[in-house]
Amino acid sequence: MKNIFLTLLLMLVVVIAVGACKPKDHHAVPVSDEFVVPEPADVVLYQVNPRVFAPSNSFQAIIARLDSIQDLGVNMLWIMPIYPIGEEKSKNSPYSVRDYKAVAPEYGTVDDLRLLVESCHERGMGVILDWVANHTAWDNNWLKQHPDWYTHDENGNIIYPKGTDWTDVADLNYNNKDMRAAMIDAMRFWVDSVGIDGFRCDVADQVPADFWTDCINNLRSAAKPRRLIMLAEGANPKNFDAGFDLNYAWEFMGAIAQVMKGDAKVSKLIQVDKNEYSNLGNGKFKLRFTTNHDEATKASPITLYGGVRASMAAFVATTMLHGGMLIYGSQEVGYPETINFFKYVPVDWNANSALREEYKKLVSIYNEHGALRSSGKVLSFDDEENNILCVDRVLNNDNVLVVVNVRDQACSCDVPTMWVGKDVTNLMTGEKMHLEKRFNMQPYQYLLLDNE
Numbered sequence: 001m002k003n004i005f006l007t008l009l010l011m012l013v014v015v016i017a018v019g020a021c022k023p024k025d026h027h028a029v030p031v032s033d034e035f036v037v038p039e040p041a042d043v044v045l046y047q048v049n050p051r052v053f054a055p056s057n058s059f060q061a062i063i064a065r066l067d068s069i070q071d072l073g074v075n076m077l078w079i080m081p082i083y084p085i086g087e088e089k090s091k092n093s094p095y096s097v098r099d100y101k102a103v104a105p106e107y108g109t110v111d112d113l114r115l116l117v118e119s120c121h122e123r124g125m126g127v128i129l130d131w132v133a134n135h136t137a138w139d140n141n142w143l144k145q146h147p148d149w150y151t152h153d154e155n156g157n158i159i160y161p162k163g164t165d166w167t168d169v170a171d172l173n174y175n176n177k178d179m180r181a182a183m184i185d186a187m188r189f190w191v192d193s194v195g196i197d198g199f200r201c202d203v204a205d206q207v208p209a210d211f212w213t214d215c216i217n218n219l220r221s222a223a224k225p226r227r228l229i230m231l232a233e234g235a236n237p238k239n240f241d242a243g244f245d246l247n248y249a250w251e252f253m254g255a256i257a258q259v260m261k262g263d264a265k266v267s268k269l270i271q272v273d274k275n276e277y278s279n280l281g282n283g284k285f286k287l288r289f290t291t292n293h294d295e296a297t298k299a300s301p302i303t304l305y306g307g308v309r310a311s312m313a314a315f316v317a318t319t320m321l322h323g324g325m326l327i328y329g330s331q332e333v334g335y336p337e338t339i340n341f342f343k344y345v346p347v348d349w350n351a352n353s354a355l356r357e358e359y360k361k362l363v364s365i366y367n368e369h370g371a372l373r374s375s376g377k378v379l380s381f382d383d384e385e386n387n388i389l390c391v392d393r394v395l396n397n398d399n400v401l402v403v404v405n406v407r408d409q410a411c412s413c414d415v416p417t418m419w420v421g422k423d424v425t426n427l428m429t430g431e432k433m434h435l436e437k438r439f440n441m442q443p444y445q446y447l448l449l450d451n452e
Contacts, residue, residue, distance in 0.1 A: 035121040037197045037227040038075045040245035040285055041374045044363055045231075046074040047328045049293055050082065050107050051094075055344040059108035059116045065349065070123045072332060072356075073363035076229065077120055078200045080293060080341065081130045082107050086137020091168045092342045094130075095202060096137040100186035114194050126197035128229055129190055133183055134206045135161055135169035142182070143170055149179035161206065174208045184215050191223050198229035201244075205234035209242045216243030231287060240284045249276055249286035249324060256290065259406050260305045260314050265386035266406060273322050273378065285374045288318045289326035296339040301331055306408065308334060309444035312358060316446045317389050317404045323374035325366060332359040365427045365448055371395035372402075379416075387411040388441060392419075399451040400427070405441035412440045424449040 038044075046069055054061035062079075069077070081094035084104045090096065094104070103110050117127045136142055142149055143158065150158045151171040161171045172179060190196050199219075204212065212232075220228055220243070232239040232247040239247055255272040258264035276286050290311065291301040298304075301311040311331075319325040330339060334352040339345045366372050376395035383390060388411055389404040401419060405411050415435050424433050427448040439447070 035124060035126075037126045037229060039227075040229060040283065041323065042367075043076050043229060043246070043285075043325075044074045044367065045076045045078055045287065045326045046072065047292060047326060048077050048079045049329060049339070049341050050080065051341055051344045052330055052339060052347045056106055057108050057112075058106065059112040063116050063119050066119055066123055066125075068349065069329075070125060072327065072360050073367055074327065075124060076126045076128065076197070078128050078231070078326075079116075079130060081132055081202075082113060083132075086139050086168060088138040089168045090137075093168060094341065095132050096135075096168045097132050098137040098140050100136075100140075100183075101189050110194065117195050121195070126229065128198040128200050128231065129196050130202060131187060131199040132202045133172070133211075134203045135166065135171050137168070138170050140170070142179070146176075146179065149173055149176050149182075161203075174211055180211055180214070183211075184218050187215065187219060188222055191219055191228070197226070198231070200231040200233065202233050204232035204239055204244070204247070205236040209236065209238035212239060212242035212244065237279065240281060245283070246285045246287045246324065249288045251276060252286065252288055252318065253290070253295070256314050256318050257304060259317075260310055262407070266383060266389045267386055269317060269321065269389060270378075270380045270391075277322060286322065286324045287326055288322065288324040289328070290314050290318050291328045291331055292326065293328065293339070293341045296328060296330070297341065299338060300336050302334060302336050307444075308355065310408065312355075313404050313406055313444040313446055315359075316362065316402070316448070317406060319362075319366065320372050320393070320400075320402045320448065321389070321391060322378055323366075323372065323376075325363070327359065327363075332356045361428055369393070369398055369400050369427075369450075371398040371400050381414070381416045383413040385411060385413070388413040388439065390416065390439075392416060401447070401449040401451070403439055403441065403447040403449070405443065405445050408443045410440070410442055412438050415439055419449075419451070423452055425452060 048062060050058035081097060082103050083100060084098040084102050085092060085094060086096040086098045103113055120127050147158065149172060151173045153159050158170050160167050160169055216230055230244045232244040234247055235250060252272050255268050259266060259268055302308055305311045305314045330347045333349055334355045335347050370376060371393040376393045379392040381390045387405060387407045389406060390413060391402050393400045393402060415437055419435050420437055422435050424435060426433055427450050
């Protein structure tokens with residue numbers, strides 16, 4: 001009997017040990033077979049700042065606007081951090097996470113978020129969550145239970161991230177394997193239990209690339225056969241090797257701002273575009289934008305670029321040159337002021353309907369023409385005055401000429417030789433045009449021309 005008892009005890013220990021090695025069961029939710037996450041090259045991203053939708057129950061307010069968002073033509077929502085915000089040393093920043101596996105009460109509940117994700121999927125839109133892996137709030141339970149998971153100074157004090165003024169958050173120590181495992185488990189929670197379609201990873205460059213490799217492999221293995229979209233806020237090329245699909249085109253954003261202000265020539269855009277894509281590799285893309293939550297705290301795109309028409313010229317030059325389109329929720333209605341995402345800022349979603357229709361038309365053209373997305377070739381043409389961006393986007397039989405006057409004055413440039421004498425369609429207006437030898441462009445005018 002003693003031997004039988006020992007054998008049974010040993011078997012029980014083995015079962016427990018095997019179970020402990022398995023990933024935690026987060027009660028996976030079914031995802032509709034009809035919804036397919038877009039390929040990275042085809043992503044049209046809409047950034048959702050819950051604090052411009054409602055002062056409370058934001059998820060329900062976002063759900064109420066999903067038809068309008070879908071109508072723009074976007075196919076992926078990026079929702080800014082939805083987790084409980086730290087109260088210790090607080091600035092009320094959503095990037096100060098108190099609990100990685102919970103929802104901030106001001107936004108709603110996990111069930112509300114699950115309904116939001118399901119509602120997006122029903123409309124053919126994916127959802128990625130903002131993830132803050134570099135630091136936590138000071139009152140996150142991790143800090144109390146596992147202080148060794150954090151970075152300490154020479155005196156043994158936990159510190160906020162070096163080189164920043166982010167005093168409301170504590171820096172995580174990625175030399176700690178247990179912390180890494182807990183971080184991956186927390187991310188798995190949202191993939192498994194809510195059915196999200198990926199993450200936008202905050203300050204990704206400050207987190208070791210080898211962590212991202214382990215993390216992304218784990219997440220994608222768990223999500224199979226679904227595709228996950230992974231976006232890095234950063235420029236470290238090692239992040240692409242780690243498995244990210246897209247990262248930020250910060251250099252291009254700086255370049256378009258300089259060009260529109262008259263501090264740089266149009267040729268700078270072509271050079272920066274080449275720099276950003278020179279060693280990117282197949283299937284990897286830059287996210288191009290004229291604003292986002294960080295930029296909107298400084299100035300609206302209307303203020304930054306010099307007016308509504310200038311902001312649209314900048315948007316076309318930015319997104320149609322090499323793809324990777326982002327719209328920050330509020331820019332489609334021309335919100336004219338800054339938006340401080342640390343607090344509620346009401347937006348009139350019925351304002352500037354003509355501008356919204358313009359964005360809608362641009363997104364429609366972008367979606368219909370593969371040549372305008374990142375997979376197409378970019379053939380640029382010289383403008384002696386450097387005032388007009390003129391690029392030919394080519395993919396197989398798809399051919400679109402993009403012409404943008406970035407100046408607040410009428411300008412002209414040569415029509416590319418291979419386009420001279422051709423009958424074309426203005427994709428924005430449907431107008432038929434016969435191209436002569438020169439483009440005469442009004443201030444901030446742009447043309448998207450289809451070669452018939």
